[in-house]
Amino acid sequence: MINPDTACIYPSNRFSIAPMLDWTDRHCRYFHRVMSKNTLLYSEMVTTGAILYGKGDYLQKDAAEHPVCLQLGGSAPVDLATSALAGKERGFDEINLNVGCPSDRVQNGRFGACLMSEGELVGDAIKAMKDATGLPVSVKTRIGIDDLDSYAFLCDFVGKVAEKGCDTFVVHARKAWLSGLSPKQNRDVPPLDYERVYQLKKDFPQLTIAINGGIKTLDECETHLQYLDGVMLGREIYTNPYLLSSVDQRLFAGNEKILTRFEVLEKMYPYIEQQLSNGAYFKHVARHMLGLFQGLPGARAWRRHLSENGHLPGAGIEVMEKAAAFVVEG
Template sequence: MTDILHKTKENKEIAFSVAPMMDWTDRHCRMFHRLMTRRGRLYTEMLTTGAILHGDRQRLLGFDRCEHPVALQLGGSDPRDLAAAAKIGEDFGYDEINLNVGCPSDRVKDGRFGACLMAEPALVAACVAAMKKAVSVPVTVKCRIGIDDQDPETALDALANAVVAAGSDALIVHARKAWLNGLSPKENRDIPPLDYDRVYRLKASMPDVPVIINGGIGGLAEAKAHLTHVDGVMLGRAAYQEPWRLLNVDSELFGEATPFATMKDALEAMMPYIERELGLGTRLHSITRHFVGAFHGVPGARAFRRHLAEHGVKASAGPEVLRAAVALVEDRASVAVAA
């Protein structure tokens, strides 16, 4: 534990993060996660350069200052567009700009961004160099270990060497291949085998480059094990589907006080934010949809989910709906569960 805390202090900004997840990690989700960990780094869902350059920037990029540290993840492959979008993100106040070179969906492949860029390390390097020139905040890259028939031993090194030479401040590696031909995006999250050792070898070959590992990590016990090999750990579905795991991040990984002892406390702390958002026209369900796994596996969890499903979707739904749902969970079960 001492070695883990020492490593965490040296890399305190990257030791733990919640993965960017499309349609999941919106600003409401990030606010919820921030209440449970003051130290974990949060990421936006991937936003394309086209959306940022031509869309409603306030709607897409606006966030609460309480979310810091928070990173903007971009999708794109045109260096000039990425530089412009990165600058806009920096001006909005994001602490980091991350380039997605790992998403395997058909939409990103057709748009020439995401995991298909693993095949074009020189282009990715040009994108990173352009973004670095445009902003002063860190620029990072999130990738897979390879795609399709690529050999991960050569493909990951080729991409890593190229982007680090271009100035990338850190590498976030999902320890799976992405099969763009033959597997759906959902299948790509589970079927390709995990190869954590490949990420460890990358870190060993680049001791001065921060390397963060991602993919299939189920909780903080696993995170601690990974932190003996790499600089940071990124949780995705485990953090979203079972958010109670985040209650212990600050104490377990940073040796600091836990913001809230129970999930009920964290949800009560969300109430002022919810009331403010409802006053601005946000529907309750847009926020509470991120709470479905809050009491996963404890008495009353099913009743909690059912109440939100039945009453939270109504146009008139207010904070009282959430409070009534929380009241259905047994008090003894709301204590933070060891991760």
């Protein structure tokens, strides 16, 4: 649906792909969009400092990516509002605040999961971003941090942020340990608690609540959607991206034809050629496509050929075509 005031798309959080640093860049998002028209895509987390003071362009995107959400990292409401407005001007459809990342670098910058202990500040940041942009603004969070892991703590945080105008929360159903565990361990070691997220929806029925963490199949997604408004997948999509091809039919009641893997590949060729002509490196696009043929005969040879040849000078479509010749699609 189009918002006439902003000419942006109101995204649905029913199914989304998690923002992942060094993964969900513009090439990855374009590839994913080829397979699903309805999935909400996310940028990598971009810090306010990078947008306000960095020399690179951290907001690059293709028009085909819609609907797409910009995830911001930061805690100063003014900086977040300015960064969110920059995202709106570049065509992002939603802004998301990271209140879930547990890394030391993020904590030192006073953003990410440590902000769960500052619900009032998060609420002020949400209000500032909404006032500046008029876009939907959501929060991605955990169910708790360190010893602040009671259900009452989670409800208090959500309540404070919701009071300031946030109506959408994406909840990673694990708490985060801010010391003692690496970011990788924080994705696996703290136990999942889906029931706590279900209860959150019961207690805040007016809010849009989506769940993230440990979800691997569309069957699991359908189960979660019996209790919640949305599901977010991360690493599973990156490992097995073709899972996306069935999302529109399974989760959005779409009737579009499901593309075969080779049809997906062919639809990527014009984009790759365009990017190469603009100075991009073949390997920067191809790396996101390594899992396209996951589970098929020849998939390993496909990955190996792309990995061994995709970085060579002058690598282009012919490398991908030769790699695809190893695959037998059933």
